[in-house]
Amino acid sequence: MSGANSSLGVPHEGGVPHNDDGVPDPGELSGIPRSSAPPAPRPPMAHSLRDAGMAALVALGLFVPLVGLRTDVGPGGGGLIIRTRWADVAILVGLVFAGRLLLNLWTTFRPAPKPRTAQRSAMIARVGTWVAPVLLAYAVLLPMLPGTTRYGLDLGILVLTYVMLGWGLNIVVGLAGLLDLGYVAFYAVGAYSYALLSTTFGLSFWVCLPLAGLLAAFWGVLLGFPVLRLRGDYLAIVTLAFGEIIRVVLLNWVSLTGGPNGISGIPRPSFFGLSFSAGGGPGSFSDFFGLEPSPTHRVVFLYYVILALALLTNWVTIRLRRQPLGRAWEALREDEIACRALGINVTNTKLTAFAIGAMFGGFAGAFFATRQAFISPESFTFIESAIILAIVVLGGLGSQLGVAIAALVMIGGFEAFRDLEEWRMLVFGGAMVVIMVWRPRGLVSSRTPSVSLGKRRAIAAELVGQGR
Amino acid sequence: MSAPVLQVRELVMRFGGLTAVNQVSFNARAGDITAVIGPNGAGKTTVFNLITGFYRPSAGEILLHGRSGERALHRTPGHRIAQEGVARTFQNIRLFPGMTVLENLLVAQHNRLQASTFFGIGAALGLGRYRAAERAAVDLAKHWLEATRLLDRADDAAGSLPYGAQRRLEIARAMCTEPVLLCLDEPAAGLNPRESEELSELIRLIRASGCSILLIEHDMGVVMKISDRVVVLDHGKKIADGTPAEVRADETVIAAYLGEGDEDDTPAVPLEGAA
Known part of the structure; x- marks a missing residue:
């Protein structure tokens, strides 16, 4: 490793020398109250009207070509004719004007927001401590609750898979602050590891699960090496490319992976050697316990497997956060240069984050393969990486509870809006925008210290670094 | 006279065509407070970055007499240098603000x-x-x-x-x-006089605990009061090296601070007015 680090305040060799101005970076100024001049008061009504007029003008410019002009096939079937719909344009522009005006007036004349009292904060904190246990209890009891359908269980499995993926990615993005857009690659490595090992060598799920995790971790380290010196946008682009490389290799290496046809007939997991065959029969789960054979047994079993895997991810993350390694990850997110000056091996610390994050992705992948019994490269596209990253960002970087809630909202909510058909994506996108406007740092944005002398107090999101 | 904890020998650092540090040699003795001063752009922070492994020197040697005997810092990877017993602070504070x-x-x-x-x-x-x-x-x-x-x-x-x-x-x-050598990069920057006074006390306390100190500072009141030895850099070269009293009387130092005050925010007044 060369002495020069490619980021932050320490320039390349050959670059400009250390900036000698003594002015701290903006992020480092966070402790110092900045004097921000209040906006100059304006006559509210006139300003609101002018602003609404501007918005209407923009809307007019947009809607004239988008809505106002429409090409249709001509009456004789030959050629296109232009149909104009000026009335629709006028309605839309009027709506924009009125909406903007109302919004302006509301922000001007609404009562001053009440400052959050200490009492209210305490109440929110008290409720907050109950959310996690309640969610956990619900997750554990879900298969036993009356009224839980097969569909509900399947949805639960899907949500828990994303919870686990979110928690795995949270290690890389939330704790170590390394923006990884190719996380689905490790999911794919885990899934294909299990599929190939079990169909080729006949190994069981429980043997393959750790192997899949190890292989994914190995690929995590392999990805980690070339991107060690990259940060921010550059890191994001390289990890994105890595995710695509894995998918394209899986797609084209037909002799090994079956290419676009994927791998089918992947064995299902067994319960201590007892299979979940639908017909019962000797050696099956239902036979051993003297139960009526039912396909639900396997679903319930799979549900508990993914719940256990997800909780393992959570437990390891929580333990690691209170350890030197976890603290080093968070320190790395806050300031890499300072980490180096304190003797922390930045290379190893980053690689462990990549490896451990990838390992949990691999576990989830192996589970995905065994649940579906069929995998193909189509399941590992970039959109999966984007969804997992969105879960982590919406939940709040570094927050375990936030990520779980975000996975529930994103995956479960997406299913809940199935009735809306083609409007579903619109609702989904709108919900994401609303969450990000309402809570720009995610649902749970404050950070809990890993150690304290007295009472543990949450740290406000504004102070916590976001990595680069 | 005690043994040196840090020896810098003919250190050179070039950034492309610019020679930021040119043939600088000095020793920091164990148990001493050694100050490195000079006008802005003299190469002080570059020397620090070389000692603490953030830059690799173009030429020259940096030897630390630390916990594990003599150690060539110019060949030691960045994170190992702190493990050998060199700690540093930064001119623009680098804490972990969210922790x-x-x-x-x-x-x-x-x-x-x-x-x-x-x-x-x-x-x-x-x-x-x-x-x-x-x-x-x-x-x-x-x-x-x-x-x-x-x-x-x-x-x-x-x-x-x-x-x-x-x-x-x-x-x-x-x-x-738990360093053997603490490198402080302008610790008094932005502090009021009372805080500077407390800082001097703190630095003395650290020295009393057995740690040697290397100090970059513009506040001449602090430098002249607590340093045992002062190294003066100008335009990447060492122009003086001695006790505070010797340095204060040095012609070249006065010329460097008074004569070429182009970007200089450290006028000669505090230098001469210091006790």
Whole structure:
């Protein structure tokens, strides 16, 4: 490793020398109250009207070509004719004007927001401590609750898979602050590891699960090496490319992976050697316990497997956060240069984050393969990486509870809006925008210290670094 | 005369066509406070970055007489230098603002703690050895928090501390690595006179604990009062080296500070007016 680090305040060799101005970076100024001049008061009504007029003008410019002009096939079937719909344009522009005006007036004349009292904060904190246990209890009891359908269980499995993926990615993005857009690659490595090992060598799920995790971790380290010196946008682009490389290799290496046809007939997991065959029969789960054979047994079993895997991810993350390694990850997110000056091996610390994050992705992948019994490269596209990253960002970087809630909202909510058909994506996108406007740092944005002398107090999101 | 803790020999650093440090040699003696001064752009911070491994020198040697005998710092990887016993602070404070004061100090003891975790497995299972190590680490952190009067802020986010406290915390964090040589890059920048006075006390206390100090400072009041030895750089070259009294009387030093005040924010007045 060369002495020069490619980021932050320490320039390349050959670059400009250390900036000698003594002015701290903006992020480092966070402790110092900045004097921000209040906006100059304006006559509210006139300003609101002018602003609404501007918005209407923009809307007019947009809607004239988008809505106002429409090409249709001509009456004789030959050629296109232009149909104009000026009335629709006028309605839309009027709506924009009125909406903007109302919004302006509301922000001007609404009562001053009440400052959050200490009492209210305490109440929110008290409720907050109950959310996690309640969610956990619900997750554990879900298969036993009356009224839980097969569909509900399947949805639960899907949500828990994303919870686990979110928690795995949270290690890389939330704790170590390394923006990884190719996380689905490790999911794919885990899934294909299990599929190939079990169909080729006949190994069981429980043997393959750790192997899949190890292989994914190995690929995590392999990805980690070339991107060690990259940060921010550059890191994001390289990890994105890595995710695509894995998918394209899986797609084209037909002799090994079956290419676009994927791998089918992947064995299902067994319960201590007892299979979940639908017909019962000797050696099956239902036979051993003297139960009526039912396909639900396997679903319930799979549900508990993914719940256990997800909780393992959570437990390891929580333990690691209170350890030197976890603290080093968070320190790395806050300031890499300072980490180096304190003797922390930045290379190893980053690689462990990549490896451990990838390992949990691999576990989830192996589970995905065994649940579906069929995998193909189509399941590992970039959109999966984007969804997992969105879960982590919406939940709040570094927050375990936030990520779980975000996975529930994103995956479960997406299913809940199935009735809306083609409007579903619109609702989904709108919900994401609303969450990000309402809570720009995610649902749970404050950070809990890993150690304290007295009472543990949450740290406000504004102070916590976001990595680069 | 005691043995040197740090020897810098004919150090050269070039950034492309610019020679930022040119044939600089000096020693920092064990138990001394050695100050490096000079006008802005003289190459002081570059020397620091070379000593602490953020840059690789174009030529020359840096030798540390630390815990494990003589060690060539110019060939040591960046993170190993801190493990050899060189700690530093930064001119523009570099704390971990989203972590508490205590966490900042525990991160500084990362290597010692990590060694006791047995690759993280022991700590994950909560084994006794790691608990003892963490208790010791918290005790060391408490010691330096008391020395820097930050004990009551231990559970606050580092980023929420006032500026002067952040400066002190950075020094406390550096001391938690248990260095043999502490490099302070303009520790008094932005402090008021009372805080500067307290800083001088703190630096003396650190020296009394057996740690040698290398100091870059523009506040001549602080430099002249606490330094045992002063090295003056100008345009990347060493122009003087001696006791504060000798340096103050040196013609070339006065010329450097008075004669070419192009970008100089350190007028000669405090230099001459210092006690």
